[in-house]
Amino acid sequence: MNSDQLEGKWKQVKGQFKQKYGDVTDDDVTYSEGKFDEMLGKLQEKTGKSKEELKDEINRM
Numbered sequence: 284m285n286s287d288q289l290e291g292k293w294k295q296v297k298g299q300f301k302q303k304y305g306d307v308t309d310d311d312v313t314y315s316e317g318k319f320d321e322m323l324g325k326l327q328e329k330t331g332k333s334k335e336e337l338k339d340e341i342n343r344m
Contacts (some may be wrong), residue, residue, distance in 0.1 A: 290334070291327025294320045 299318025304310075326337050 285331055287331050291324040291329075294324030294327065294334070296324075298322075298324055301340050306324050 297319030297334070298317045298319070301313055301320060305312075305314025305317055323334055325336055326332070326344075327334060332340075
């Protein structure tokens with residue numbers, strides 16, 4: 284597992300915590316951030332690309 288994949292795994296965990304926190308506080312912004320971080324984390328883990336590479340790719344779509 285390379286560093287980008289490890290970072291992706293951490294972002295998944297971080298995203299799940301943000302979602303849980305968002306549910307408890309009913310803060311839609313926190314929940315949405317958590318979902319996005321989780322998605323980026325999963326993509327990093329699967330592709331091995333950096334967060335910046337993935338954001339650039341998403342912005343080009």
